[in-house]
Every structure is written in C-alpha cells, then in structure tokens.
Amino acid sequence: MELAEEKLGEHHLDQKEVVDVVVRFAGDSGDGMQLVGANFTDSTALYGNDLSTFPDFPAEIRAPIGATFGVSAFQIYFGAEDVTTAGDALDVLVAMNPAALVTNIASLVEGGLVIVDRGAFTSKNLSKAKYQTNPLEDNSLDGFRVLDIDISKHVLAAVEAFDLGHKAALRCKNMWTLGLVMWLFDRDRKPTIENIKAKFSKKPDIANANVAALNAGHAYGETAELPTGIHVYKVPKANVAPGTYRNMTGANALAWGLVAGSELADIDLLFASYPITPASNILHELANRKEFRVNTFQAEDEIAAVCAAIGASFAGSLGITSSSGPGIALKSEGISLAIATELPLVVINTQRGGPSTGLPTKTEQSDLMMALYGRHGDTPMPVISASTPVDCFEVAIEAIRLAIKYMTPVMLLSDGYLANASEPWKIPDVESLTPFPVQHHKDTEGFKPSLRDKETLARVWAKPGTPGLEHRIGGIERSFETGDISYDPDNHQAMTDLRHAKVAGIANDIPLQQVCLGNESGRLAVVGWGSTFGAIHQAVKRARLEGLDVSHIQVRYISPLPRNLGELLSNFEAILVPEMNTGQFIKLLRSEYLLDAEGVNKVSGQPFKIGEILAAIHEEFVQLESNVSREETS
Amino acid sequence: MNESLPKLTLKDFASDQEVRWCPGCGDFAILKTIQKLMPLLDSPKENQVFISGIGCSSRFPYYMNTYGFHTIHGRAPPVATGVKLANPELDVWVVTGDGDGFSIGGNHMLHVLRRNVDLQILLFNNEIYGLTKGQYSPTSQLGTRSPSSPEGSIDLPLSPCEVALGSGGTFIARSIDTEAKHLSKVTMRGYEHKGAAFIEILQNCPIYNDGIFEQVKNKKISADFKVELEHGKPIVFGKEGEKAIHLNRETLTLEVVATGNADKEVLLHDENNKIQAHMLATMTGPDLPIAVGVIYRQDKSSFVDDSHQLLIKSRQTKGSLKELLHSGHTWEVKG
Numbered sequence: 001m002e003l004a005e006e007k008l009g010e011h012h013l014d015q016k017e018v019v020d021v022v023v024r025f026a027g028d029s030g031d032g033m034q035l036v037g038a039n040f041t042d043s044t045a046l047y048g049n050d051l052s053t054f055p056d057f058p059a060e061i062r063a064p065i066g067a068t069f070g071v072s073a074f075q076i077y078f079g080a081e082d083v084t085t086a087g088d089a090l091d092v093l094v095a096m097n098p099a100a101l102v103t104n105i106a107s108l109v110e111g112g113l114v115i116v117d118r119g120a121f122t123s124k125n126l127s128k129a130k131y132q133t134n135p136l137e138d139n140s141l142d143g144f145r146v147l148d149i150d151i152s153k154h155v156l157a158a159v160e161a162f163d164l165g166h167k168a169a170l171r172c173k174n175m176w177t178l179g180l181v182m183w184l185f186d187r188d189r190k191p192t193i194e195n196i197k198a199k200f201s202k203k204p205d206i207a208n209a210n211v212a213a214l215n216a217g218h219a220y221g222e223t224a225e226l227p228t229g230i231h232v233y234k235v236p237k238a239n240v241a242p243g244t245y246r247n248m249t250g251a252n253a254l255a256w257g258l259v260a261g262s263e264l265a266d267i268d269l270l271f272a273s274y275p276i277t278p279a280s281n282i283l284h285e286l287a288n289r290k291e292f293r294v295n296t297f298q299a300e301d302e303i304a305a306v307c308a309a310i311g312a313s314f315a316g317s318l319g320i321t322s323s324s325g326p327g328i329a330l331k332s333e334g335i336s337l338a339i340a341t342e343l344p345l346v347v348i349n350t351q352r353g354g355p356s357t358g359l360p361t362k363t364e365q366s367d368l369m370m371a372l373y374g375r376h377g378d379t380p381m382p383v384i385s386a387s388t389p390v391d392c393f394e395v396a397i398e399a400i401r402l403a404i405k406y407m408t409p410v411m412l413l414s415d416g417y418l419a420n421a422s423e424p425w426k427i428p429d430v431e432s433l434t435p436f437p438v439q440h441h442k443d444t445e446g447f448k449p450s451l452r453d454k455e456t457l458a459r460v461w462a463k464p465g466t467p468g469l470e471h472r473i474g475g476i477e478r479s480f481e482t483g484d485i486s487y488d489p490d491n492h493q494a495m496t497d498l499r500h501a502k503v504a505g506i507a508n509d510i511p512l513q514q515v516c517l518g519n520e521s522g523r524l525a526v527v528g529w530g531s532t533f534g535a536i537h538q539a540v541k542r543a544r545l546e547g548l549d550v551s552h553i554q555v556r557y558i559s560p561l562p563r564n565l566g567e568l569l570s571n572f573e574a575i576l577v578p579e580m581n582t583g584q585f586i587k588l589l590r591s592e593y594l595l596d597a598e599g600v601n602k603v604s605g606q607p608f609k610i611g612e613i614l615a616a617i618h619e620e621f622v623q624l625e626s627n628v629s630r631e632e633t634s
Numbered sequence: 635m636n637e638s639l640p641k642l643t644l645k646d647f648a649s650d651q652e653v654r655w656c657p658g659c660g661d662f663a664i665l666k667t668i669q670k671l672m673p674l675l676d677s678p679k680e681n682q683v684f685i686s687g688i689g690c691s692s693r694f695p696y697y698m699n700t701y702g703f704h705t706i707h708g709r710a711p712p713v714a715t716g717v718k719l720a721n722p723e724l725d726v727w728v729v730t731g732d733g734d735g736f737s738i739g740g741n742h743m744l745h746v747l748r749r750n751v752d753l754q755i756l757l758f759n760n761e762i763y764g765l766t767k768g769q770y771s772p773t774s775q776l777g778t779r780s781p782s783s784p785e786g787s788i789d790l791p792l793s794p795c796e797v798a799l800g801s802g803g804t805f806i807a808r809s810i811d812t813e814a815k816h817l818s819k820v821t822m823r824g825y826e827h828k829g830a831a832f833i834e835i836l837q838n839c840p841i842y843n844d845g846i847f848e849q850v851k852n853k854k855i856s857a858d859f860k861v862e863l864e865h866g867k868p869i870v871f872g873k874e875g876e877k878a879i880h881l882n883r884e885t886l887t888l889e890v891v892a893t894g895n896a897d898k899e900v901l902l903h904d905e906n907n908k909i910q911a912h913m914l915a916t917m918t919g920p921d922l923p924i925a926v927g928v929i930y931r932q933d934k935s936s937f938v939d940d941s942h943q944l945l946i947k948s949r950q951t952k953g954s955l956k957e958l959l960h961s962g963h964t965w966e967v968k969g
Contacts, residue, residue, distance in 0.1 A: 046965050191963060242969035246962065256958060263955055270720055272712075289958075290948035295941060297719060300745035304712035307705065307742075311685070311716025314703050315724065319716060337706050427964065430956045464701035464717070464724050467680045472649065472696050474704025475688075484651060485696065 017234045020079025022087030023181065026104045027096030029063050029072040032174035037074025039178060039195055043187040044078045045247055045424050048237030051078035052534065053422045054086030054607065059277070059361045066128040068099045080236040084388070084534035086421065088609040092184070094177055096120060096151075098129035105141075113145045113230065115180065117173065119152035145229055149220070151176055158216035159209040168206070172213035179217025186232050189214055241426060248425040250389035250418035251281035254348065257396025258286065258320060260430075262293045264397060265404055266437040270312035271320045272297040272305040277360040278416040279324045279350035302327040306334035306347070313343040314473070316440055316463030318400065322348035324416075325367045326356065332375050338409040339379045339499065341473045342459035345409035346399045352416045353605045362605030363416035365530050366581040371411045372559055372588065378496050380503040382406070383559040385413040387533035390425040392418060395556065401436050405509070406502060407458040413558070415580075417607045418531045444468035450483035456509075457502040506560050513562035518544060518551030521571030524620055527597070529555045529585050532578050532608055539613035550617055558588070566593040576600060576620050578613050642673040649699040660811035660837035661690060661758065665697055667814045668756075671821055672700070677725050684727045685714040687734040690765050691758035691837075694729040708739025711746035714753050718938045725825070728755040732773040733763045736794060740772075748802035749937040750829040754821070757794055757832065758811075760839040761846055768842035780842070795915035795929055798832040799908065805831040806911065806930040810851060811838060816862070816926065823928055829936045836924075850924050859919060863927035868893075868900040869914075871923050879922075881913075888913050888922060905931040 023040070027033045034055055044051050056073045063070025077087030089109045095101035097120040108114060121136055135141055136148050155176045159169045175196070182189055193211050200207035221232075262269045271294060273283045287296045299305035302323055309319025321331060328349045338345040351367045353359025367374075371383045382402050386395040392414060399412045441447070441462040449471040451460040462469040471483065479486035480494045515525075517540050528536045533554050540552040551572070555565065569575055569589070575597035577586040583599040590597060600616040602608055647669040655661045672682060682700035686692035688707035695702025701724075705713045710728045718726045728746075735743050735757050746753065762780070763769040770780045770787040773794065777786035798806050805827040809817040817835065824831030836847045849859035861871035861879065869879040870893055878900040880891040891898035904910055911930035918924060 042963050046963075048967070240967050242967050244960065244964050244966055246960075246964045259953070259958065260955055268720065270716060272716065289953065290945055291951060291953035292955075292958075295719060295945055297715070297941075299712060300741055303709060304715075304742055304745070307709040307712035308716035308719070310705070311703075311713035311718075312720040313716075314713070315683075315717040315720035317720035319720075333706055334709070341703075427959045430959065463721075464683045465681055465721055467678070470680060470700050472651075472698075472702035472704065474696070474702075475706055476704065 016231065017236065019081065019235070020077065020083065021091045021185070021233065021235055022075065022077045022089065023092040023094070024073055024075040024090045024104060024107070025094045025177075025181075026071055026073040026100035027094075027174070028065055028099070029058055029060065029070045030065070031072065031096045032171070033072045033074050033096070036174045036178045037076060039192040040181060040187070041076055041247055041422060042191045042195070043182060043189070044076065044185075045245065046191060047187055047235075048240075049078040049080065049235055050083040050238035050240060051076060051424060052083045052086050053077075054417065055420045057361055059359075066097055066099055066125045068103050068129055071100050071103050073100070073104065078235060080238050082238070083423075084537045085607070085610060088611050092181070094181060096173065096177070098125045098131055098135070101135060102129045102131065108144060110143050111145065113147065114141060115147045115149070115177070117151035117177070118148045119150045145227065147226065147230060154216060154220060155213050158213050162205050162209040162212070164205065164209055169209065172210050175210045175213040176217035179214040179219075180221050182214075183218045183221030184233060186234060189218060240424075243426040245424045245426055247422050248390050248393075249281070249420060249422040250386065250392045250414055251350070251420070252285055253390050253392035253425070254386070254396050254412075254414060254419075255282045255285035255289070257393040258346075258400065259289055259292045259294060260393070260433060261397040261400030262318065264433055264435045264437075265318065265400055266435070267404070268293045268295070268317040269320055270295050270297060270309060270317050271322070272299050272308040272312070273322045274299050274302045274305045274327060276302075276324045276327045278352055278419045279322050279327070279348070281419060282322050282348065282350070302330035303334060306331035306345075309345055310334060310338050310343060313338070313345055314341075314464070316461070316465075318344055318346070318404065320346040320348070322350070324350050324352045324360075325354050325358075325370070328367065328370065329374070335381065335409050336375045336377055336379050337475050339375070339381055340377075340475050340477075342407045343409075344403035344407055344461075346403050346412060347409055348412045348414060350414045350416060350419045353603075359605045361416065363531065363607060364580050364603060364605065365413075365415060365532070366584065366603065368413065368529075368558070368581065368584040368588075371413055378499070380500055380559065381409050381411055382503055382506055382557075383411045383413065384557050385530045385555075386418055387528075387530055387554050387556065389418055389421050389423050391533075393425075393428075397433070402506060402509075404438055405436065405458060406456055406506060407461060408502065413530060415531050440466070441469065442466060447471075448483050449473055450478065450481060457498060457505060504560050507563045510557045510560075510562060512564045513553065513555065513568055515551050515568070516554050517541060519549070520551070520568065522551055523549040523573045523624055524576060524617065525551045525553050525569060525572040525574075526576045526578065526613065526617065527553045527555065527569070527585075527589070528578055529558060532580065535608035535610050535613050536578055538610040539617060542610070542614055543617045548617065548621055555585075558585070561592060566595075569593060569595055574598065574620055574624055576616060578602075578608060578616065580608070639678055642679060644669045644673070646679065647672040647699050649697050651696050653697050654693065655690060656841050658840035659690070660760065660839070661694070663811045663814065664756070664758065664817065664835055664837065665694065667817050668821070669698065670814075671818050674822070675725065675825060681724050682727070683717055683724050684729055685710045685717065686729040687731075687739055688765070689731040689734045689763070690839075691729055691731040692734060708734050708737070709742060710734070711739065711742040711751075711753070711755070715746060715749075715751050718751060718753060719941060722752070722938050722942050726753050728753050730755065730757055732757070732759045732761060732794065733771045736792060736797065737772045743797075744801045747798055747830050747832060750802070750804050750934050752829055752936045752938050754824050754831045755833065756821070757834045758837045759794055759834050760837045760843055761791075762839050762843035764839050764842055774843075775846075778843075793915065794834045795832075796912065798834075799912055799915055799930060803832045803930070804829040804932045804934045805928070806915065807832070807928045808834045808836070808915075808924075808926045810836045810847070810926060812851060813926075820928060827931065828939070829934060849919065850926070859923050861917075861923040861925050863903045863914065863925055863929060865903055865905045865928065867903055869903050870900060888917060890922060905929075908932070
C-alpha cells in the first residue's frame with residue numbers, strides 16, 4: 001500500500017506564523033531528551049497551543065554511548081487546531097549525536113529544520129552510527145535547513161562559573177538545546193526554570209548551571225547570526241474550551257482514575273502488581289497515593305499479583321492487578337477463578353509489542369483476542385479500552401463501576417503509546433462525577449453465597465468479618481441454588497449460561513455507540529478501538545475536508561459491544577478497521593455482525609500515522625467508486 | 635481466651651458439607667483438631683478465614699463453618715496475603731499440601747515466609763500427590779514407586795521445615811496428624827505468633843503412601859523415632875527418656891547419646907537459635923529421631939502490620955481528589 005505523504009508539513013517553516021509544528025528531540029538514552037521533552041511540553045501548554053506528545057525510548061536503560069539502538073526520542077506535535085496525535089513527519093529534528101540523526105532524519109520533511117551538536121559528530125560517533133562520511137560535510141543534508149552548532153563548547157562556556165567539572169558541565173547540554181528551541185517557538189522559560197530548581201533543590205549549583213545553560217541557549221538564538229530562513233516561529237494559540245488544564249500521561253490518568261473510582265465506590269483498593277514495562281508507571285504512581293484509599297503490593301510474580309488482588313476482593317476491598325501482555329498471560333488462571341467465584345477484579349493490560357518479550361517499550365494492540373478469549377473454560381468477561389491518554393481516567397472509573405456492580409473481573413486495555421503519551425487535560429469537576437457506593441451484604445436472614453441480584457445477576461458480596469455470613473467459595477463448580485460444590489450436569493449448564501448472560505446484560509448498562517465524527521450513515525465508516533483514536537480522527541477530518549463521505553466510530557466497550565453497533569455499521573456502504581495488530585477487532589465485528597470489513601493493519605511497534613489511515617481511506621473510495629461504475633455499466 | 639466471645643464448640647465450626655476424604659485419611663484427624671481449637675481462639679468465628687489451594691488437603695475450607703476460599707493450585711499464600719492486607723483484623727489460615735505448597739506453589743511459599751505475612755500455614759505433608767492418584771511429590775522419598783515413577787522416583791526430596799527456615803520463616807513447627815494434643819498445642823502457638831507461622835503436619839495417606847510415617851505415628855515404637863522439642867528443655871526421647879541429643883562440637887553434627895552420660899552434654903532446645911533449628915529440622919532416621927514441636931521462633935516485623943502502619947501514616951491527612959487533579963502545573967483557559 002502506498003502511503004499518502006503528509007501534505008501539511010512541506011516547506012512549513014517558510015512562514016513566520018505556522019498553524020502546527022512537529023518537533024522531535026533525539027539523543028543518547030543518557031542525554032536527558034525525555035526531560036527536555038517534558039519541559040518543552042509544559043511551556044507549550046502554557047503558551048496555549050493544543051498538543052500531543054510521544055516519548056519513544058529504548059528498552060536498554062543505558063545503552064552504549066552513541067549506539068543507534070540507544071537513541072531516546074521525544075516527539076511533540078503542537079498547533080492552533082485540535083491535535084490528537086504526536087504528528088507524522090517532523091518539521092524540526094534535534095539530533096544530539098550521529099546515531100540520533102541517522103535514525104530520525106528520514107522522518108524530517110523536505111525543508112525541515114535539523115539542529116545538531118557538531119561537537120558530537122566525532123569520527124568515533126560517526127562510525128558507531130555507520131556513517132561513512134560526516135553528514136554535516138558531505139551535502140547529504142542539503143534538502144534541509146541545518147543548524148550545526150558546537151553545543152558542547154557553548155555549554156562549557158555557559159556553566160564555567162559553576163565549576164562542575166567537564167562531565168557534569170556537559171550534562172547541561174540538553175538544557176542549552178531546550179533554551180534554543182524555546183527561543184525558536186517563543187516559549188516562556190519560567191516554568192522550566194521552576195522545574196529545574198525543584199528537581200535539583202538539594203544541589204543549587206547544578207540547578208543554577210542548568211538554568212544558565214537554558215538561558216545561554218535562548219540567548220544564542222537571539223544574538224547569533226543564523227542562516228537565512230531560521231527565525232522565531234509563531235504558532236497561534238489553539239481555540240480550546242475554557243477551564244483549568246494540565247498535562248497528563250495515560251499511565252497517570254489511569255492511576256488517578258482508579259483513585260477516583262475508589263472514592264466514588266467508597267471502597268478500599270488493593271493494587272497488586274509485578275514490575276513490567278510499560279505498565280509499571282501505574283504501580284509507581286499509586287505507591288505514592290496512599291493518602292487515598294489505595295494500598296499497593298509488589299508481588300513476587302504476576303500470578304501472586306492477581307491472586308492477592310482476588311484475595312483482597314474476597315475480603316471486601318477491590319483488587320486490581322496490572323501488567324502487560326506476557327504478565328497477563330500468566331494471570332489467566334487467576335482471572336478464571338475470579339470469574340468462577342464471581343468476585344470483582346480489575347485487570348489492566350498496557351499492551352506492548354509481542355510475542356514473548358517482543359518489543360517491551362513499543363506499542364501494539366495485539367492482546368485483544370487474549371482479553372476476549374484467552375482463558376481456560378467458557379469464561380466471558382467485560383473488556384473495555386481507552387482511546388486517548390486522558391480517556392484512561394474515565395475508563396478506569398468505568399472498569400471499577402462494572403466490576404463492582406456485576407461482581408466480575410473487567411479487562412481494561414491500554415497500550416504503551418497511551419501509557420507514555422501525554423496531552424492537555426481539562427480537569428473535570430470532581431463534584432460532577434457520579435458516585436456508585438458499594439453495599440456489602442449484611443443481612444443474615446436467608447443468606448447463602450449464591451444469592452444474586454435479579455436484574456444484574458451479580459452475586460452477593462459478603463465479606464469475612466461479618467457475623468452470621470460465614471460461607472465458602474471456590475473454583476469447583478458451585479450450585480446455582482446453594483453455592484455449595486455441585487457436579488450436576490444441568491447445574492453446570494445453568495451456571496455457564498448465567499456467566500454469559502451476566503456479561504451480555506452489561507450491554508444494557510453502557511452508552512449506545514456514538515459516531516465521533518461525521519454522519520450516522522454514509523459511504524465509509526472508519527471503526528477503531530484504543531489508541532488509534534488520534535490518527536483516525538485526523539485522517540477522517542482531512543478526508544471530510546476533501547469532501548469524502550466518511551465517518552469515525554471509536555469503540556470503547558468491546559465486550560459486550562454496544563447494543564446499537566451492528567445496526568449503526570449496517571448504515572455504511574463500507575467499513576474500514578485500522579488496528580495495530582494483524583486484524584483482531586475486525587474478526588470480532590465480522591463474527592458478531594456477519595458484515596464485510598477491510599482492515600488497515602500495522603504491527604511495527606509505532607502508532608499509526610495520519611497519512612497511513614488517510615491513504616487507506618482514499619484507497620477505499622477508489623474501490624467504492626469502481627464498484628459504482630461497474631454497477632452502472634452492467 | 636476472650637471472655638466476651640460467645641461459648642462455642644467444635645460443632646459450631648463444622649460446616650454442613652459431607653466430608654469427602656478417603657476412609658482412614660489423616661486429614662480427618664487434623665480437621666477435628668482444628669475445629670476443636672477454634673472455640674479457644676481469642677477472636678470471633680466470623681474473623682476466621684481459611685484459604686487453600688488444590689489437592690486433598692485443600693478441600694479443608696469446605697468443611698469449616700468459617701469464611702473459606704478454595705482457590706487454585708499453589709496460590710493460597712498470595713490469596714491469603716491479599717485477604718490479610720485488605721483486612722488485618724482477620725485471622726487467616728492457609729491449608730496446603732506438599733505438592734501444592736512446595737511444587738507448583740513453591741515460589742509463593744518462599745515469599746510469604748520471607749515477608750513474614752501474619753498467617754497460619756498448615757502444610758499437610760503426606761509425601762505424595764493424592765488427588766491426582768498417587769504420583770510422587772517433591773517430598774517423596776527417593777525411590778518412591780508411583781504411576782509416574784514406576785522404577786522408583788529419582789528426584790531428591792526437599793524437607794519443608796528446612797526450606798521454610800531457609801526462606802526466612804519466623805515460626806517453624808512440625809507435628810503429626812493423629813497427635814491431637816500436640817498438634818493443637820503447636821498450632822495454638824503458631825496462632826499466637828505475629829508473622830507467618832509454618833506448621834508441617836506429617837499426614838498419612840492410606841491409599842497411595844500408607845505407613846510412610848509409621849515409625850513416628852505408631853505409639854508402640856514412636857518414642858524411639860521422634861523427639862518432642864520444648865523451649866529451654868533438654869532434648870531427650872525414648873520410652874523412659876533414656877536417649878538424648880548431643881551436639882558434637884568437633885564435627886558440628888548432632889548425635890544420639892545416653893542420658894546421664896556426664897561426658898556428653900545434652901543439648902537444650904533454644905527456639906531462637908536458627909543454626910540449631912536447622913540441625914534439628916534436618917534430623918531424620920535411621921540415626922536420628924524426627925523432631926516435632928516448635929523448631930524455631932523469632933519476633934520480626936510483620937509485613938501486614940508494616941503495610942498497615944504506612945497507610946495510617948499516609949492518611950494522617952486524607953487525600954483530596956480535587957487537590958490531586960489540580961496538583962503540579964495547571965493553566966487556565968479563559969472563555
């Protein structure tokens with residue numbers, strides 16, 4: 001499939017005012033690129049642009065200096081209009097060494113700006129990046145605007161007064177570079193200065209040196225004679241809804257959603273987890289939130305984590321466990337136990353590239369089938385997905401609501417992109433969130449562990465410590481009537497049907513599927529789930545501007561599916577399903593609704609580009625048109 | 635015993651479920667002993683929770699009229715940890731077997747012991763897989779003939795008490811299924827211990843491994859084959875107490891001597907001495923008797939207490955969701 005080139009980016013930087021810009025900071029994993037990115041993001045948010053970011057870092061914590069596999073990058077897309085992805089092609093590339101240049105230059109638009117640290121282009125570093133000749137000298141960068149500066153030299157001069165020593169002084173390189181890029185886009189340095197001072201509050205010399213480097217980089221932009229065509233670019237403020245905003249990564253939004261869910265449910269949480277990339281940030285965040293009704297338990301392994309969570313739920317708290325694909329596979333037997341014993345449990349899967357260790361720091365959506373079907377026995381469970389970093393907040397609350405109301409494990413699907421990407425979040429009004437307080441059973445009259453709510457089919461939740469409600473539960477099939485062990489064939493059929501009916505019934509308790517962009521019927525619907533939201537949204541928006549009759553549908557509830565989804569999809573001539581897997585959701589749609597659909601599949605560890613989905617939309621329309629002309633001629 | 639609690643008997647702790655172990659199984663005796671012990675505890679019935687894994691022993695919770703959870707193979711320790719973390723007021727009991735606790739669940743056993751989670755762990759050791767019809771287990775003696783080891787097992791066995799000691803367990807004891815008084819006493823001490831109490835119960839499987847503990851169970855001969863440990867007392871055994879355990883300081887080994895031999899000092903049992911506990915836990919026939927009783931005990935901080943203290947400290951000022959959402963860098967967009 002030929003991909004449509006991103007049109008907006010070309011010769012973007014010819015104007016003094018630009019609508020949107022994609023900047024990528026790339027360097028060694030020890031160069032502090034993530035810190036630079038985070039600070040640039042803060043100042044961009046304060047400036048008033050809409051934005052989206054995507055940190056892209058290697059699995060190696062400290063790869064050998066100068067190695068291509070050790071390049072750590074941070075990409076930010078900011079602009080005056082709504083921004084929902086981290087952008088396709090780069091307008092500005094900051095490359096701190098040859099490895100960062102060689103691995104990223106292909107993404108830079110023609111005429112784009114590349115800022116390099118000339119001092120790092122030593123013959124040793126060049127050979128590590130497998131450059132035969134120095135790209136700063138061999139004209140290979142002629143198609144770009146190049147700002148090659150001996151950053152190291154400038155930094156050493158800027159921080160000389162602080163007497164840090166050569167190595168520590170050079171560590172301020174990232175701040176010098178940040179200062180320059182801040183000048184380039186007219187950003188305010190104040191929040192960054194505050195951040196630096198807070199970060200190094202115990203080392204004032206280091207703090208002051210970093211601030212000096214930042215200011216020196218900025219001053220360089222103001223005073224140095226730069227090549228023609230490099231000047232301050234203004235990016236107009238975005239037109240965003242009034243309110244209080246903050247930046248939010250998906251992992252933090254998810255953790256805070258769990259905190260909010262526990263408050264709304266009026267219940268203690270036990271978050272039991274085993275460290276795994278890229279899911280651990282949720283554990284880290286919650287370990288620091290014990291002033292709320294959250295306790296964390298770092299278990300000895302993935303199985304222990306899910307089992308401790310189940311134990312907590314049995315005891316009347318809500319157990320939550322979190323991992324990534326390989327860890328979720330290990331938890332599978334435990335999840336089935338929670339389904340069998342009808343205990344609430346939230347299982348969070350921050351998906352990553354698989355199979356096996358796969359690509360631990362990269363993103364993928366390839367665990368959907370495992371979420372739906374990857375358990376022994378006939379064991380249905382609700383599966384819901386988050387589509388943007390800030391959406392993780394709402395979805396976490398919803399997972400808790402469903403788990404408690406229906407006494408069932410709930411699988412929440414996030415992914416590596418959502419976990420690490422950030423975007424501005426209009427902070428919701430806490431009072432506007434609807435509480436759903438838990439009522440544990442207390443009445444001893446007629447109590448048996450098999451009591452259930454007639455409407456939701458949820459089993460009774462009686463917690464140990466309650467006098468008169470002593471009872472036993474377990475993994476052996478339980479009698480529908482009494483909850484005691486039962487090997488009766490009819491009972492097993494009845495319990496299997498019950499487990500299915502309970503999950504299916506949730507369809508009546510979730511919102512109907514909405515069309516997020518476009519009409520409710522028409523020629524083409526692009527149907528996504530999870531983190532593909534941003535790219536699909538922009539692609540559909542652009543296609544509609546071109547006059548194409550295309551709609552965007554993003555599905556949050558995957559099991560059960562919204563009850564109107566089948567009918568909604570039948571209103572379109574064609575369905576396109578982009579996924580970061582080889583086609584899993586599309587199989588579900590086909591089997592549920594017997595409809596035809598076309599997949600757009602990408603499994604590279606990288607999120608979709610807008611252009612890739614736009615190209616698929618164009619191709620789909622070519623197909624649709626040729627069908628029409630074929631019908632007309634026949 | 636807490637006087638404010640209602641007076642209960644063994645019957646109050648028996649559930650209405652028909653007990654389905656094989657006739658003659660050692661588990662019956664253990665069940666009776668534990669049911670009889672329950673009314674003596676310092677905590678109400680509704681606070682007793684039995685968690686088990688999979689295997690014959692793990693059916694135990696179904697027969698106790700307390701809270702109970704029959705979970706999955708080997709995973710009772712983490713489930714119990716979750717229960718205890720969620721509600722430290724509960725008395726949480728783990729019932730497991732040699733396969734459940736030391737084969738499939740070996741990792742969890744190691745960690746629940748080193749964390750010192752405040753639980754009572756009853757390990758029914760019958761040195762065989764009963765429920766799956768008699769395969770050799772990680773505690774089966776070398777050469778055990780079973781459906782999966784027709785020529786005799788070639789796996790070297792482990793000793794549960796030694797592994798528990800090595801894992802950092804703070805209460806390690808051993809008892810025998812049919813010795814109700816002894817088992818009850820040892821279990822009560824485990825119950826009173828703050829932290830993980832590990833109790834290995836030698837249990838006869840009359841179907842697949844009958845008589846494996848005959849020497850220590852048969853009252854006619856057992857006095858010569860087992861020694862009952864009591865803290866601070868000389869380690870003596872035999873019908874008339876005529877044999878004793880002596881520490882040979884040259885070879886750093888234990889040996890059996892006659893009591894009253896002035897040259898051979900009788901070893902005193904010191905529950906708090908870990909090195910000695912290792913030596914006592916290792917004792918096995920034919921040269922040495924098997925030690926029963928509390929082999930080792932030490933006060934250490936308990937994981938659940940510490941976790942709970944952290945929560946209390948963190949919650950001196952309760953978190954405000956609104957403040958959390960507005961913490962750090964925020965900015966206003968005006969309409």
